[in-house]
Amino acid sequence: MTTFTPPPLPSDDKRWKIVNGTMRKNGFARHALIETLHTVQSSFGYLDDDSIRFVARSLRVPLSQAYGVATFYHYFSLKPPGEHTMTICTGTACYIKGADKLLAESEMKLGVALGQTTADGKVSLMTARCVGACSRAPVVLCDGKVSGEMSREQLIEQLERWTVE
Amino acid sequence: MSENVEVKTLVIDGQEASARRGQTILEVARENNINIPTLCHLEGLSDVGACRLCLVEIAGSNKLLPACVATVSEGMEVSTNTERLAKHRRTILELLFAERNHICSVCVANGHCELQSLGQSQGLTHVRLPYRNPELTVDASHERFTLDHNRCILCTRCVRVCAEIEGAHVWDVMGRGINSMVITDLNDDWGNSSCTRCGKCVQVCPTGALFDKSQIGSEHPKHPDFLPYLNLMREAQ
Amino acid sequence: MNLDELELIARSVRQENAAYDYELNVCMDLACASQGAEMLREALIATGDTSGKKVLVRRTGCMGPCSSGPMVRVDPDDTLYGHVHADHAEKILSSLGNEPVAVLQCDLNEHFDKQVRVVLENAGHIDPEKIDDYIARDGYKALLTALTEMTPNGVVHRITESGLRGRGGGGYPTGLKWGTVAKAGGDVKYIVCNGDEGDPGAFMDRSVMEGDPHRIIEGMAIAGYAVGASKGFMYVRAEYPVAVARLTTALREARRRGLLGSNLCGTTFNFDVEIRLGAGAFVCGEETALIASIEGKRGTPKPRPPYPAVSGLWGKPTLINNVETFANIAPIVRNGGKWFANMGSERSKGTKVFALTGKIANTGLVEVPMGIKLREIIEVIGGGVPNGHTFKAVQTGGPSGGCIPAEMLDLGVSYDALLKVGSIMGSGGMIVMDDTSCMVNVARFFVEFCMTESCGKCIPCRAGTAQMYKLLTRICDGSGTMDDLSLLEELCVTVKETSLCGLGMTAPNPVLSTLKYFRNEYVDHIVHKRCTAGVCNIKAPAEVLA
Ligand SMILES: Cc1cc2nc3c(=O)[nH]c(=O)nc-3n(C[C@H](O)[C@H](O)[C@H](O)COP(=O)(O)O)c2cc1C
Ligand code: FES
Numbered sequence: 021m022t023t024f025t026p027p028p029l030p031s032d033d034k035r036w037k038i039v040n041g042t043m044r045k046n047g048f049a050r051h052a053l054i055e056t057l058h059t060v061q062s063s064f065g066y067l068d069d070d071s072i073r074f075v076a077r078s079l080r081v082p083l084s085q086a087y088g089v090a091t092f093y094h095y096f097s098l099k100p101p102g103e104h105t106m107t108i109c110t111g112t113a114c115y116i117k118g119a120d121k122l123l124a125e126s127e128m129k130l131g132v133a134l135g136q137t138t139a140d141g142k143v144s145l146m147t148a149r150c151v152g153a154c155s156r157a158p159v160v161l162c163d164g165k166v167s168g169e170m171s172r173e174q175l176i177e178q179l180e181r182w183t184v185e
Numbered sequence: 186m187s188e189n190v191e192v193k194t195l196v197i198d199g200q201e202a203s204a205r206r207g208q209t210i211l212e213v214a215r216e217n218n219i220n221i222p223t224l225c226h227l228e229g230l231s232d233v234g235a236c237r238l239c240l241v242e243i244a245g246s247n248k249l250l251p252a253c254v255a256t257v258s259e260g261m262e263v264s265t266n267t268e269r270l271a272k273h274r275r276t277i278l279e280l281l282f283a284e285r286n287h288i289c290s291v292c293v294a295n296g297h298c299e300l301q302s303l304g305q306s307q308g309l310t311h312v313r314l315p316y317r318n319p320e321l322t323v324d325a326s327h328e329r330f331t332l333d334h335n336r337c338i339l340c341t342r343c344v345r346v347c348a349e350i351e352g353a354h355v356w357d358v359m360g361r362g363i364n365s366m367v368i369t370d371l372n373d374d375w376g377n378s379s380c381t382r383c384g385k386c387v388q389v390c391p392t393g394a395l396f397d398k399s400q401i402g403s404e405h406p407k408h409p410d411f412l413p414y415l416n417l418m419r420e421a422q
Numbered sequence: 423m424n425l426d427e428l429e430l431i432a433r434s435v436r437q438e439n440a441a442y443d444y445e446l447n448v449c450m451d452l453a454c455a456s457q458g459a460e461m462l463r464e465a466l467i468a469t470g471d472t473s474g475k476k477v478l479v480r481r482t483g484c485m486g487p488c489s490s491g492p493m494v495r496v497d498p499d500d501t502l503y504g505h506v507h508a509d510h511a512e513k514i515l516s517s518l519g520n521e522p523v524a525v526l527q528c529d530l531n532e533h534f535d536k537q538v539r540v541v542l543e544n545a546g547h548i549d550p551e552k553i554d555d556y557i558a559r560d561g562y563k564a565l566l567t568a569l570t571e572m573t574p575n576g577v578v579h580r581i582t583e584s585g586l587r588g589r590g591g592g593g594y595p596t597g598l599k600w601g602t603v604a605k606a607g608g609d610v611k612y613i614v615c616n617g618d619e620g621d622p623g624a625f626m627d628r629s630v631m632e633g634d635p636h637r638i639i640e641g642m643a644i645a646g647y648a649v650g651a652s653k654g655f656m657y658v659r660a661e662y663p664v665a666v667a668r669l670t671t672a673l674r675e676a677r678r679r680g681l682l683g684s685n686l687c688g689t690t691f692n693f694d695v696e697i698r699l700g701a702g703a704f705v706c707g708e709e710t711a712l713i714a715s716i717e718g719k720r721g722t723p724k725p726r727p728p729y730p731a732v733s734g735l736w737g738k739p740t741l742i743n744n745v746e747t748f749a750n751i752a753p754i755v756r757n758g759g760k761w762f763a764n765m766g767s768e769r770s771k772g773t774k775v776f777a778l779t780g781k782i783a784n785t786g787l788v789e790v791p792m793g794i795k796l797r798e799i800i801e802v803i804g805g806g807v808p809n810g811h812t813f814k815a816v817q818t819g820g821p822s823g824g825c826i827p828a829e830m831l832d833l834g835v836s837y838d839a840l841l842k843v844g845s846i847m848g849s850g851g852m853i854v855m856d857d858t859s860c861m862v863n864v865a866r867f868f869v870e871f872c873m874t875e876s877c878g879k880c881i882p883c884r885a886g887t888a889q890m891y892k893l894l895t896r897i898c899d900g901s902g903t904m905d906d907l908s909l910l911e912e913l914c915v916t917v918k919e920t921s922l923c924g925l926g927m928t929a930p931n932p933v934l935s936t937l938k939y940f941r942n943e944y945v946d947h948i949v950h951k952r953c954t955a956g957v958c959n960i961k962a963p964a965e966v967l968a
């Protein structure tokens with residue numbers, strides 16, 4: 021049997037060392053795939069072909085399987101995020117309190133559909149299935165920060181602040 | 186017969202049958218010439234229990250069991266062909282026909298398609314559900330084969346044969362739910378993937394989703410029956 | 423660590439706390455935190471330092487009545503303040519020893535009177551990042567007692583005796599499950615805590631993980647001892663970063679105190695826990711999908727049997743329980759199975775935590791004894807429907823559950839009763855809807871949820887939910903026909919009876935239950951092209967009725 025040597029880091033970008041660290045901590049075991057993809061996403065903001073290929077080769081997971089995993093889980097993004105992210109919760113409690121209207125409003129204001137980023141790269145529009153702050157529905161996350169009882173006006177104001185920035 | 190092989194007796198469609206412990210209902214039924222429709226199952230590959238066409242009724246339980254994975258137990262009374270099952274099977278086939286774009290008359294697999302023949306054998310005369318008509322692509326980048334997503338039913342036989350028999354695991358499924366899609370490598374063109382060109386996936390594909398380019402315009406029967414033989418040879422080694 | 427050492431820690435914490443004149447407990451759970459609880463806490467600390475009184479300002483987990491947040495509770499007076507902000511700090515501190523600040527006081531007696539706290543007994547009383555706070559409230563006593571005074575079988579027996587049933591939704595008897603894993607062969611077994619909390623509109627498990635993380639760890643360790651496992655995994659959804667951080671801290675602290683690791687309490691028992699992150703897939707709450715996900719794969723379920731208790735993680739016997747189930751373990755071991763079995767109803771014992779949300783005055787977390795009437799939860803504890811609207815339905819069980827109409831509010835909450843009326847207990851989401859909610863639209867919302875969360879493996883769920891969504895959309899936008907409705911009903915039956923896993927098997931429930939109780943709304947949309955709640959955007963012009 022030939023001994024396995026993990027592939028070299030794709031570049032001298034320090035972030036690859038962090039990614040490699042996660043894999044090493046797990047003894048380069050296959051089951052570390054999701055955990056490693058989490059590290060890639062938190063380090064680089066998203067997953068691209070190069071990073072998936074690097075992780076797959078390092079963990080000896082078939083490429084198609086790694087891609088299958090990366091696209092199965094909604095938390096992973098294969099596109100770079102915008103400068104800011106508006107995440108609208110579309111869980112049940114938020115939906116009952118009008119989250120769908122907030123979403124439609126944001127799509128109109130930004131001129132992009134859900135899951136997309138404005139052409140100038142400023143704002144990405146996302147949804148989440150409940151962030152666990154249901155008692156303050158409708159909830160949005162502005163760059164990850166929870167804001168509850170969101171009104172249409174507050175939402176537009178926030179989006180405007182980002183787009184003219 | 187060795188002593189540790191436990192024998193179970195059961196009844197399938199009123200017919201008494203004996204089975205070894207660990208055998209699936211499907212195996213025992215086929216040994217007794219009882220036909221249970223299947224689609225994702227293929228002898229020689231692992232079973233995933235995904236198409237649900239092989240569901241059978243068990244006396245005393247309201248839950249339907251997939252015959253391809255459910256194992257026999259002593260005294261089990263199995264019904265494979267009730268009105269309830271027939272109805273479910275037709276609806277499942279309807280769901281498949283309406284999911285993507287299956288136009289038998291222009292398909293290479295016309296006359297040799299497992300989906301088509303199941304439709305006929307299960308008495309599916311028309312599809313009441315709205316057709317979804319999704320826009321899907323055809324990948325003809327491979328020198329020998331073509332992948333037509335319009336005809337794929339996501340049975341994952343190609344994924345399994347490539348991973349389990351060929352050992353290459355070039356195929357897998359990307360995305361989820363109604364947006365699932367079979368892919369090679371990182372969703373690369375098949376022709377530029379690490380495909381070994383063995384053609385096993387084409388042979389096991391039950392529809393015209395994977396086909397041999399050289400066969401277009403001619404009859405296109407497939408030969409998935411090489412698997413038990415391959416497995417037997419491997420075990421013997 | 424042994425019981426005496428544990429007691430020593432507990433005593434010293436109690437002594438330390440006794441040195442303070444007052445304790446200001448500040449809820450820092452998500453709802454309160456998103457309204458400035460951190461600033462409030464800092465202001466209380468700063469003001470406390472200069473006030474001359476000895477005050478302890480403590481960060482705590484969720485106190486319950488989130489809609490009144492940010493919350494502060496002053497002890498020993500047990501005064502509860504709501505809607506408190508940083509600029510109230512001075513007022514609160516100067517009131518200590520005098521009359522409480524009337525304008526901030528919450529009148530929530532009715533809200534609390536009907537509740538019984540077992541799972542949430544520490545919520546609002548301990549700092550979740552301090553293991554000693556937990557120990558001071560009898561934390562880890564159950565684990566050490568089990569290790570030193572009970573046999574593994576004895577532990578399983580006690581859980582069985584308590585009548586505890588799984589809080590993750592299915593209600594499977596916990597003792598029975600533990601017994602199966604204990605009896606399964608092999609030296610390697612695993613404990614998995616299901617912290618995926620997929621029900622979109624529920625946050626009980628998050629609150630426990632964030633507010634009282636050691637309680638879950640202790641429950642898992644006791645389970646490990648009972649079934650013979652030395653390794654546990656905690657699967658937490660990625661949407662809960664604070665829970666992950668708190669659990670990470672808690673695990674580190676527990677190891678430091680010798681409550682996790684090798685040879686616990688001088689016995690031969692070893693146990694440790696690793697955290698695994700979900701990545702945004704509801705189906706991963708299903709146990710076989712969860713196992714696939716921990717193994718680093720796509721979260722697609724497998725047919726059962728084999729059940730995880732026999733063949734789970736990496737093919738080994740695996741015990742999977744929900745967060746709240748594990749949270750009940752320590753009190754049961756401490757107080758006995760009978761104590762627990764004395765609470766609740768005939769076949770549903772103990773208490774249940776619900777996340778009460780939607781069109782209701784007091785949103786938040788409530789813990790009630792099983793068997794309590796829905797009406798009491800909604801009208802008394804929840805304070806009813808606000809703004810002059812009328813109650814229409816309460817949804818339990820999330821995407822797998824159903825809508826219960828006003829006529830059925832006198833139903834006692836139990837696994838069986840909820841099942842009988844076409845819903846399920848679920849994990850504890852309880853969403854109240856009023857006359858401004860359209861039930862067809864709600865059904866469509868849940869079906870859309872299941873469609874996007876379907877893993878895609880089996881056909882009935884993958885294509886069936888997509889077709890149900892299509893038909894419901896037609897009905898909602900006014901283009902549906904009565905034929906569509908009967909097709910929808912037929913499809914519901916096939917999806918329910920033929921899907922591979924619980925997601926598909928229960929996906930039709932929201933449709934079936936709204937059809938059962940609110941069929942007239944469907945007919946209204948189809949025949950009269952009318953949405954009485956005014957939610958649906960009906961495109962077709964209203965037909966002139968002769
Ligand atoms: C689609 C689906 C989603 C589920 N989601 C969860 C969940 O988020 N949390 C949970 O504890 N159980 C969930 N369950 C139930 C689990 O499969 C499992 O029964 C439970 O974790 C067992 O623990 P218990 O016996 O303590 O309830 C889900 C089941 C299904 C079918
Ligand atoms: S439903 Fe939006 S936070 Fe829970």
Ligand code: FES
Nearest residue numbers: 234236237239253
């Ligand atoms: S053949 Fe059994 S589920 Fe497909």
